[in-house]
Amino acid sequence: MSEPLWTARQAMAATGGMLVGDTGWTCSGVSIDSRTIRPGDLFVALKDERDGHDYAAAALKAGAAACLISRGDLALEPALQVKDTLAALRSLGEAARERCDAIRVAVTGSVGKTTVKDALAAVFRAAGPAHWSVKSYNNHWGVPLTLARMPRDTQRAVFEMGMNHAGEIRDLSSMVRPHVAMITRIAPAHLEHLGSIEAIADAKAEIYEGLETDGVAIYPADDAQAGRLARHARHSGAAFMLDFGTAKDAAIRIESFETGLDGSRGIANVLGMRVPFSVKASGVHWAWNIAAIFAASAGAGLDAGDVAEALAGLEAGAGRGRVLTLAHPAGGSFTLLDDAYNANPVSMAAAISALGAARPGEGGRRIAVLGDMLELGPDEGAMHAALAEPLEAAGVDEVYTCGSRMRSLHDALPATRRAGYAANADEGLDLIRAAIRPGDVVLVKGSNASGLHRIAAYLADGSALGLTEA
Known part of the structure; x- marks a missing residue:
């Protein structure tokens, strides 16, 4: 028992x-x-x-x-x-931490933190008893709840940490006391509350302040804020520092990378060891995700070959870049790129790039269904309109926009690409339902509150068009 x-x-x-x-x-x-x-x-x-x-x-x-x-x-x-x-829940979590010898990994970032956390959880499970944040339990009650749920025999645990304001991650990290603390990427999310990209980097870097004395601080080498993050890591007193990405001098770097609708593959250099990898997830942003996963796993003492083996069985979840082939009532099928969980300018550009890399079927088109990006501050209109450029570069044929903020993008698009505008996701679904045809590749993406995840879910489960998964 x-x-x-x-x-x-x-x-x-x-x-x-x-x-x-x-x-x-x-x-x-x-x-x-x-x-x-x-x-x-x-x-x-x-x-x-x-x-x-x-x-x-x-x-x-x-x-x-x-x-x-x-x-x-x-x-x-x-x-x-x-x-x-709430105070009692925090105390329960801290007691769970103290009675357990698990290696604790903390993950934050503007882009990719939940995806990387979920992947690390899969990697850690393959290595032994593991514990992880479910869903996106990454706030003032989600983190202590995750700690309080941690079994005594856990060997490795991964905790996701989110924030809206400065000081929040400092508190969460001091509670978890991670052995490994990682920042995935810095992007203009939460500008509304923090005011500048530098302030966002400073707030995310609070994760290093809770590190155990022998802790490992990990940061993205390719990020424009890499130097700032490295200074925070050094100031925290981290015993070790690792950077990751595609930069040629990064400690964990991606040497080669290919991606398509069937997944991604390449070679990672992990502290001098070259490791082939593959994952059933699509998009150029997965190069950074993979590097981050190898980096955190190295900090947690895992062999890079074992990590690659675990990654081979990993599939993107709902809203996290999963690729579905769905039958169309008129015959044939279309492809859904479901990246609808959340969005900011950086993750939007990455998802649009993935759509551009996809090859539609005969007679098909590249279609983007995009919803509002939230918490971007006073420049939100310009940031939405700026998506017209990556959509052009990706060769997207038709763009459907949903939400009041996306009106700026709709107006910035050329008439040939401007397929439709809806005030909300429910109205947007009506537009998409009538538009999809066999051979299409359809990207759905927006901030969680935009409701775009509902469009993706209706398409995925077949309720939108009487579709079934092919």
Whole structure:
């Protein structure tokens, strides 16, 4: 029988709380969502947009082992009562960190952090007991929740860290205390809050401040902010520094790279060792992703050949650049490039480049369906309009734009490329539904709040046109 994640008394000792009712419970997981509670979970009643205490009774009814609460008027048991549930969750996470010998890797960046985190999780799982952030649990409650869920026997763990404002990543990194801290890329995301690309780099570099004394700081050699990031890494006192990318003098670099709709392949030089690799994901940006994965894995003590073997079985997930071939009701098929999870100018350019590298079928076209990019600040109109240039360079035939900010791009496009504009994703779906024909290659991309992921999902599951995966 496997060891419980937490016993009641372990959780009490970690949080300084008071047990109410049964004191002999154990839990196999930690949850903050009563809708997805699993039998045996400890339910944590967080106060955010909603008050989790309103759902604690439902969590117990669904099988929760106990509830972590701060309100004594609820008359719920079994429970662990504390002064502040978020503070208690943080304490639970820190206790999990202290009792576990896992090598902890922290990942942040403006572009690619979730993709790289997910890939590292797959690599780490292939090497032994592993733990990782699910979805994009990368904020003030997602990181401590991920820590609190970490089993005692974990060998390697990877944590994603996100931010909107300066100081947020400093706090998260000090909680995780990573052995390896990596920044993927710096891009003009969150300009609305931070004001400049340099300020974004400074905020991301806070991840190095939480490093353990023997820690490894990793940064992108090809990035315009590489020098700034390296200075932060040195100032943090990191014991080791590694850079990655395509630069010829990077410690981990991509020597050759080819990409297409069937995937990407090439050769990586990992600290002097040349390693062939392949991955079932498309786009030139995967060269940097692969280099980042090799770099973090080297910092975590893994053999580069084993990393390459794990990468060969990796496939891009929904919204992360996956490629689907879908049957069309009129006969034949079309190709969907689903990169709809999120977007900023750098990731947009990379996705458009991937579309340009794709070869449509007979009679097909390259079609881009693009949604708003958010948090870009006062220059957001110019940044959206500037996408007209990479769309031209990629030879995109038709561009459909969705959202008020994308109006700037729509107006900047030549009439021959301006296929349609919609105020939102739902209206955009109606345009796309009528436009797709056999042989087309269709890219769908936009910031999460733009709703473009719904268009990608409708196309992928066949509900948009009565389609099925070929």
